[in-house]
Amino acid sequence: MALSREIYQAFEAVVGARNISEDIGICESYRAIPCQTSDHRGPFKQKTPLPQAVILPGSTKEVQGIVRLCNKYGIQFKASTTFWSVMGYIGSDYSVQLDMRRMRRIEIDPKNMYAVVEPYAIGAVVQAEAMKYGLNINIPGVGCSSSVAASTAGWVGFGPQTIFMGAATENMLAAEWVLPDGEVLRTGSLGAGSGWFCGDGPGPSTRAILRAKQGTAGSMGICTRVAVRLHPWPGPAYIPSRGMAPAYKANLPDNFKAYTLCFPSWDAYAEGLNLLHQAEILYLGHRQFTMFGRDIKTAMIKILNDPDGQLSDLEGYVNDPELKKANEDMKIDIQVIIAGMTPRDTEYKEKALDRVLEMVGGWKSEFMMDPEIKDWVLMYLLRMGHKNLNYVMCGGYEGNFGLSGNVFVSSSVMEEASALKKKWEDEHDYIAQVGGDSDMGSITIMGGGGSTGWEFFTHFDSYEKESVEGTAEFFNATQEWMNQKKLGLDMGKWNQSARRPDGYYFSQEEQDEMFSKLAQPLVAYYQYRVREAFNPNNLCGSYYRTLSKV
């Protein structure tokens, strides 16, 4: 059903003719393959539905105007900003897609260490602005070209620096939010006109309805501005670099240290990480480069450090005895960065790191201490600007297993998970053969340490049917393994309860069927009640998981 002229013109009156389109070419570009996870280009058969129009609001008032019209005419809507994930796309036929790219302002309060951002302020820009004041921002694993507000409002928002900076839910201060019924909610201190410094209260927090461990993925209205806490950056006003694209290296002062820590066993690894959580010495902790695969990570690092490096060099490097040895050395590893606030602080943190390694029998990878590699790692991890590399091996990848429990639980099954993946790699040619273990993820998904957020990168060809379908089969097998081990949902299936494989939202009946089986169904039941209260016309789709009765 196309929008009637009356409705189209009503939207046009809100944003102006330049900021709305129903051109098929434009609308078609706002469709995505409905992969199973939050983000990655995974197994797919169809695309998400075609929006009736794409609308670009430029202010909170315009957003409110659009939402009111959607309520008036019963049109579903979803706002998205940087569109890295399928979560951002609509899931029903009679819907409009809001693209928030016109709202991009950033204001920084350097003293009180927060930034107020509009949706299209991306991590890279907020970081660059913050660094001018000696501050930095938690950039989630999705990378610096993604919207800060989207991770804060829409999804989980943890990353390599969460150990030092906390995750999005922790960094979120006050917010301005257009609720699905068109009312504007200002949370915490902002509602009372006292500023952006506190997102909670007064009394119980209205923020409760906007996000929890995960964001509402566009299913509870639209965040128009949000304050996020910033954190110390003991470096220059920008990251000076050297080298040639794409192998830029960071020229940072000596208080920045990047190491790859290696452990003799997964037990030692878990113990080491737990000590690192407690020691409060890390600026960043992430198992990054194993995403290429245990057997080829050093080869890939070599290629990526060379501006002329090609994937075709892989074969030669993989058989290089030195690189093989380095691979073996860093079989159970994690990348960390220390950022000393003062020379004494640097010295203490270095010593403390060595002490932790001593306590668990760990060591630092020599290979990764090569100054060129070290500076490349600093650029990679501090900036989080290399997300293209996630896809570089085969054009597509999907994270699975998703071992996000505590570090002791996840580490204890790592070899078994790796063996399962290796078996599939060896027996099938639709996923890349990289040595089983391709586990990547942050040292913690919450400030100061706690649950880990790890996924196994499964590299596959997203343009080859067999590869796409085979990967899906593999994920079914890993989910089964996860079930046996009582490890919860496989990461490849995290969003399977939010959108159907055909790209459409679930009906309430389908949701009822799924969520009545929850261990504590009240969770989804209260979400239903909240949706009824704040989204009475049910205009934002099924990412807000609901159960209509208990």
Next chain:
Amino acid sequence: MEKIQDALTRIVGAENVCGDPKVLSEYSQDKSFAPGLPPRCAVRVHNAGEVGAVVKWANETRTPLVSVSSQAPHYKGDTAPGVPEAVIVDLSGMKKILSINRKYRMAVIEPGVTYGELLKALAGEGLTLSVPLATRAGKSVVASVLETEPRLNALHQWCDLDPLRCVEVTWGDGNRMFTGEAGGSVMDLEQQWKEDKWQWEPAGPMMLDFYRLLTGAQGTMGIVTWASVRCEIMPQAHKAYIVPARKLEDLVDFAYNVLRLRFSDEFFIMNNTQMAYLMADKAGEVDGLKEQLPPWMAVVGIAGREILPEERVAAQEADISEIAQNCGLKMPEAVGGISAEAVLRKAARPGGDASWKEIYKGAFQDIFFSTTLDQTPKFIQAMGSLSSQEGYPVCDVGVYLQPENMGASYHCSFTLPYRADCASETGKTRELFVKASMMFSRMGAYYFRPYGIWSRLQLNKDAQGYQVLQRLKGIFDPNGIMNPGKLCNY
């Protein structure tokens, strides 16, 4: 009365139902200026089953419930019934420490567990917990974290609600559930522990942040029967310093510079009056102490825990004292006859049954709110002017500033001691309290924890926020039985 007692007796047993007017009158009024009414009776509950049954009965009979976990005396007006015929649900007898896990630094406790009890048990496991300033002995840890009382160590607060993590709650509608990570699996703690799940992650478990509806709620949403809290490794080296200053402004820069680098563990600022109240053992000592002390002080604690504790303390000691120097300040271990170590000892441990703020004149009223540090001097100056205008001795106004949430905001608190047996002094203090509360509200103070008259001042400023709260209240407590009369009766 008879009928109510019978019904409650069936749930909790006769020995746990109290209708004695003398006892009930103690619940009816606390030590704040907030008005209260005598309850109909009080029940002592011992487990979530009993709580559930009481809530169910209250819904059937539309009886208001006021839950109380801390031991008396109370000071903020939130536990004194705001409507007639209320039943007090006394959880102070729920005293089990359900688990302490050293590896994950987590503890799960029932609402009756006090700070003294928990800290002792934690110490046995090599753990501790960042606490509110010199909390009173009978204060429930669960009530304190639900009230989001500020902690001495803001740098361990990853959000405003830390160290609170998961809870078990019976909502006003009678439904019981776990929140956060604990809400994502089977509703059985033993089973969760078997699966190595330690009620760690507070948010969710999905997209609705249940625990945020309970914090700051003054018991108006539901009754919590256990909570998990994030603990810390017990320091192996611990030093304390006092940074004296003539003006608050000097300490403002110092505080920004220290916390910005994530240095220090405990950190707070006080004027000499507040410090004298904290450190005096009896009223007669207060004035002398006050005179010896500098006008303003920052108290800085530095802890070394498991990894190279001495080295950590030494490095931070040198760095923080350099920051002090750059601000034209010194960082001695003692000032005006009091040692920083003694201050920290007093600040970080539970004190007596009553608040230390009573020591000077027998009674006191606090005014507190959240703001940013750079705004605090203007509030303090305004308080000084208003006090002298109202004839309240300015030199008796204690000021305490506590960073919250990594220093993103500050708890700004004024203590006004008065003689409760002197009607004119009480009246004058009450007058000042009301006027100052209104003045701060006009100046942009944020009553993050809106007790008593602050709830109207705060919630009236934001009609949309208030409406959202009302709708949420309608979902979780549809019959309005949970502590009615509080938070503007939303």
